[in-house]
Amino acid sequence: MTTKEQNVRDQVSKDYAAAVTRPSPDSCCGTVEDRRKGVAVKSAGYTPEELASLPDDAVVNAFGCGNPTAFTGVTEGDVVLDLGSGAGIDVLLAARKVGPTGRAIGIDMTDEMLAKANENIAASGLTNAEVRKGIIEDLPVADSSVDWVISNCVINLSPEKDKVFAEIARVLKPGGQMLVSDIVVEDLPQWARENSQLYSSCVAGAISEEQYIQGLNDAGLEEVEVIDRVIYESNQLEAFINSELKGDSSENASSCCGTSFNGSGITPDMAKTIATEMSGKVWSAVFRARKS
Ligand SMILES: C[S@@+](CC[C@H](N)C(=O)[O-])C[C@H]1O[C@@H](n2cnc3c(N)ncnc32)[C@H](O)[C@@H]1O
Numbered sequence: 001m002t003t004k005e006q007n008v009r010d011q012v013s014k015d016y017a018a019a020v021t022r023p024s025p026d027s028c029c030g031t032v033e034d035r036r037k038g039v040a041v042k043s044a045g046y047t048p049e050e051l052a053s054l055p056d057d058a059v060v061n062a063f064g065c066g067n068p069t070a071f072t073g074v075t076e077g078d079v080v081l082d083l084g085s086g087a088g089i090d091v092l093l094a095a096r097k098v099g100p101t102g103r104a105i106g107i108d109m110t111d112e113m114l115a116k117a118n119e120n121i122a123a124s125g126l127t128n129a130e131v132r133k134g135i136i137e138d139l140p141v142a143d144s145s146v147d148w149v150i151s152n153c154v155i156n157l158s159p160e161k162d163k164v165f166a167e168i169a170r171v172l173k174p175g176g177q178m179l180v181s182d183i184v185v186e187d188l189p190q191w192a193r194e195n196s197q198l199y200s201s202c203v204a205g206a207i208s209e210e211q212y213i214q215g216l217n218d219a220g221l222e223e224v225e226v227i228d229r230v231i232y233e234s235n236q237l238e239a240f241i242n243s244e245l246k247g248d249s250s251e252n253a254s255s256c257c258g259t260s261f262n263g264s265g266i267t268p269d270m271a272k273t274i275a276t277e278m279s280g281k282v283w284s285a286v287f288r289a290r291k292s
Contacts, residue, residue, distance in 0.1 A: 001137075011199070011200065012157050013110045016086070016110050016113055016200070017110050017111065020110075050093055055124055057087065057123070058124075061089075065153040065230075065240070066182075067093075068152055069150060071227060071288070072097075075097070075098070079098070079104075079105070080098060080105070080146065081106075081141060081149050082094065082150050083107055083150070084136055084153075084154025085108050086113050090152050091121070092120060092121065092129060094148075094150065095129035098128065106130070136151075136154065137163035138167065142171070143170055144172065144173050156206040158205070161207065162219070165215045165218065175291065175292075177288065177289065178216075178288065183283070183285075184207065184209050185207070188281055188282070192274070192277075198266075198274070203241065203282060220291075225287070226287055232275075232283055237274075238271050238276075242268060242271050
C-alpha cells in the first residue's frame with residue numbers, strides 16, 4: 001500500500017467518523033421520521049417494513065445507495081458478510097433473514113461506525129450479528145467461509161479495488177455469491193475526478209460498470225452481471241451528495257445541516273452545480289457474481 005492510498009483511506013475514515021458522531025437527529029436535520037423517509041427515498045430499495053424493523057440509529061446513520069439484501073436469495077442458516085458495514089443497517093437486515101442458525105458479519109475500518117453498529121446490534125436484540133474491525137482490502141475473515149458477500153456504497157471508496165475483488169473471491173465458499181450496490185460513473189469530468197471533496201461523497205473514486213465487471217472477472221468470479229440500476233436525475237444526485245456525510249462535526253464544518261459537510265467545504269449550492277454537471281454520468285448499480 002502506498003502512502004497516497006493510506007492517506008485516502010485515512011481521510012475517508014475521518015469523514016465517516018465525523019458523519020456518524022454528528023448531533024443527534026432530533027436536534028438536527030429534522031425528525032427521525034423525516035430522516036427515515038430520506039433514507040427510504042435515497043436508497044430506493046428498503047421497504048417501509050424493513051425500515052420499521054430497525055433501531056432508529058441504524059436507519060438515520062445509513063449511508064448506502066441501495067438495498068443489496070433485497071436481491072439475494074439469502075436463506076436461514078447462511079453466513080452473510082457485509083463489506084463496509086457502517087452503522088449496521090444491512091448487517092441487521094441480513095441477520096433477520098438468516099435466522100438464529102445463520103450469521104451476519106460486518107467489516108468496517110472506522111471505530112466510530114463500529115461503536116454505532118454495536119449499539120444498534122444490542123438495541124435490535126439479535127444475537128447472530130457482529131461487526132469486526134478491518135479493511136476490505138485485507139478482510140479479517142477465513143478463506144471460503146461465507147455464503148454471501150454484500151456491500152452498500154463502499155467499494156467506490158477503496159483506493160485498491162482489485163484487492164477488494166480478490167478478497168471477495170477468497171472468502172466466498174464455492175458456490176457462494178456476491179451482491180453489491182455501489183456508485184458507478186461514466187465520463188466523469190476530469191475536474192470531478194481530481195476533486196478530493198467528492199471522494200468521500202462516493203463519487204470521485206467510483207469506476208465504470210465495465211471496469212467493475214472486469215475487476216470481478218479478473219478476481220476469478222463468474223456469472224458477473226449488473227442486475228439493477230438507479231440512474232440519478234440531477235435533483236436526486238444533489239440530494240445524494242448532500243446526504244452523504246451531511247452534518248460534519250469537524251472543526252471546519254458549520255454546525256449541522258448547514259453550509260458545508262464532511263469538512264470539505266462543499267456547500268448545498270456547490271452540490272447543486274456539481275449535480276447538474278454530472279447528471280446522467282453517476283448512478284447506483286447492483287452487481288452480482290458467483291464463485292465457482
Ligand atoms: C458510504 S458508508 C456506507 C455504510 C453502510 N454500508 C451503509 O449502507 O450505511 C461507507 C462505510 O465504509 C467504511 N469504509 C470505507 N472504506 C473502507 C475500507 N477500505 N475498509 C473498511 N471500511 C471502509 C467507512 O468507514 C464507512 O462506514
